[in-house]
Amino acid sequence: MQALVQKTYGSAEVMHIAEIVKPEIADNEVLLRVRAAGVNPADWAIMSGLPYVARPVYGLRQPKIAIRGTDVAGVVEAIGSAVTRFSVGDEVFGSAKGSYAQFAAAAEDQIARKPASLTFEGAAAVPMAGLVALQAVRDHGKVRAGQKVLINGASGGIGTFAVQIAKALGAEVTAVVSTRNVELVRAIGADHVIDYTKEDFTRSGLQYDFILDNVSNHSLSDLRRALAPTGMLVPNGGRFDKKWMASGGRIVQGKVMFRFGSQTLGNFLVKMGHEGLLALTELIDAGQVAPVLDRSFPLSETAQALDHVGAGHARGKTTIAVDTAAERRVVTLLREVA
Ligand SMILES: NC(=O)c1ccc[n+]([C@@H]2O[C@H](COP(=O)([O-])OP(=O)(O)OC[C@H]3O[C@@H](n4cnc5c(N)ncnc54)[C@H](OP(=O)(O)O)[C@@H]3O)[C@@H](O)[C@H]2O)c1
Structure with a gap:
């Protein structure tokens, strides 16, 4: 072969x-x-x-x-x-x-x-992008109807699933993307879109119950400012151009920083497998995710x-x-x- x-x-x-x-x-x-x-x-x-x-x-x-x-x-x-x-x-x-x-x-x-x-x-x-999005939003974030959710890197593999899954759970979703992807994320259901080439969501004064960060382009303290007092951050991104540790240093820093206050940090490694694939299939069959x-x-x-x-x-x-x-x-x- x-x-x-x-x-x-x-x-x-x-x-x-x-x-x-x-x-x-x-x-x-x-x-x-x-x-x-x-x-x-x-x-x-x-x-x-x-x-x-x-x-x-x-x-x-x-x-x-x-x-x-x-x-x-x-x-x-x-x-x-x-x-x-x-x-x-x-x-x-x-x-x-x-x-x-x-x-x-x-x-x-x-x-x-x-x-x-x-x-x-x-x-x-x-499989991988869908399961990361599902586990971040549904399992770790426990996102509920009416909550304000922000997805940074919403136009990528994980982001496009995360926007749709958060919408399926009834959340009000803000997608952060570049100009060329504004219409794409609107088409998959984002309620609000922030063009990162024009606006920095960590400096808008708005706060979110759940943030999924697929990019890691903001400091953790900036991300905390955009998080509601009891909100959760899932710091999922980490470019591999940091050759030695990727996002390793950020994970340690986050664990220390989030020990104080009532905001929570949801680092996780995706769990691949049959059960999660069945849950995604249900969402796909229901027309809620594609x-x-x-x-x-x-x-x-x-x-x-x-x-x-x-x-x-x-x-x-x-x-x-x-x-x-x-x-x-x-x-x-x-x-x-x-
Ligand atoms: N937790 C886990 O177990 C797990 C598992 C798999 C992957 N991951 C991690 O998840 C991350 C995302 O994976 P993916 O598959 O979604 O990646 P991807 O498909 O390559 O998407 C990356 C996205 O990031 C966007 N982006 C780049 N710079 C940005 C910025 N400054 N602000 C906002 N968006 C920006 C890009 O959009 P533009 O073109 O508009 O810039 C692109 O849509 C990766 O770092 C990966 O390592 C974690």
């Missing part, structure tokens, strides 16, 4: 398409024929080996897993002996080990049936897709289409023969 692999850390040039053997599956895993994969800033970070502090986890000198990509949507090709939820032929989405490939192994508890209304690319856009799709790249251009997301200005989600052109050719040929 074809896969996008890397032997060393670095910029997009370290990635190349290679012909490798299909992954073997464990008893609790399924083999997926990948139809689409999603791109996240984390994929760019692992490709780059940043921040350095994470290398014991990624692999010290080279990545332990050579194939990048986790977000996936595809068709079950084979199942392990202990798999009970899925059968061959099921269309699913979730997390796999190395989704920038024609086939990938995924644990049964890391996938769910693909929402019927979504294409494979739409479904591959959902992935916002940015650009789609073929598998052969995944390195460019990683660069696009790594630059930090994605609009919604970037996806990789795997095999669709080849399959379209086969379908066309079959039609011609028939």
Whole structure:
């Protein structure tokens, strides 16, 4: 099978398409024929080996897993002996080990049936960004109807899900974006939009019950000023250009700063898995949430897709289409023969 692999850390040039053997599956895993994969800033970070502090986890000198990509949507090709939820032929989405490939192994508890209304690319856009947004807004923020919510970085992968989930929970949502994305966030339901090129929300005098910060471009003390006296801040962002620690220093600083007063801090690491994917599917089926799709790249251009997301200005989600052109050719040929 074809896969996008890397032997060393670095910029997009370290990635190349290679012909490798299909992954073997464990008893609790399924083999997926990948139809689409999603791109996240984390994929760019692992490709780059940043921040350095994470290398014991990624692999010290080279990545332990050579194939990048986790977000996936595809068709079950084979199942392990202990798999009970899925059968061959099921269309699913979730997390796999190395989704920038024609086939990938995924644990049964890391996938769910693909929402019927979504294409494979739409479904591959959902897992990580959708789950971070859901866990930030619903689980950590416990956002309720009528609360004032602000999403900084509202036009990116996580932000576009967070705006829609906060609206579904009945909140009054303010989205912070650049000029070119004002209409985009209005279209997905934001009640108020702040153009960060013209206005600094931490200096407006307005306060919010919940702030999800996907960017980290303001100091924690500035963010506290925009937070209601009992509000919660989820400091989710952290560009990986801080090569040593990324957002590590900010997390420690926040823990100290938020010990005083009644505002709370909601640092968290996303928990991927079946239950969360089912909750997102419910919201998608109810028409309350839909992935916002940015650009789609073929598998052969995944390195460019990683660069696009790594630059930090994605609009919604970037996806990789795997095999669709080849399959379209086969379908066309079959039609011609028939
Ligand atoms: N907690 C966790 O477990 C977890 C899991 C995954 C990711 N994350 C983190 O979440 C963050 C966001 O991820 P993502 O997937 O949403 O990223 P993304 O899709 O790359 O989006 C980044 C967004 O930030 C916006 N932005 C850049 N500068 C801005 C500024 N000064 N003010 C407001 N918005 C600005 C960009 O919009 P413009 O183009 O308009 O600038 C873009 O829409 C990342 O730092 C990632 O590491 C955390």
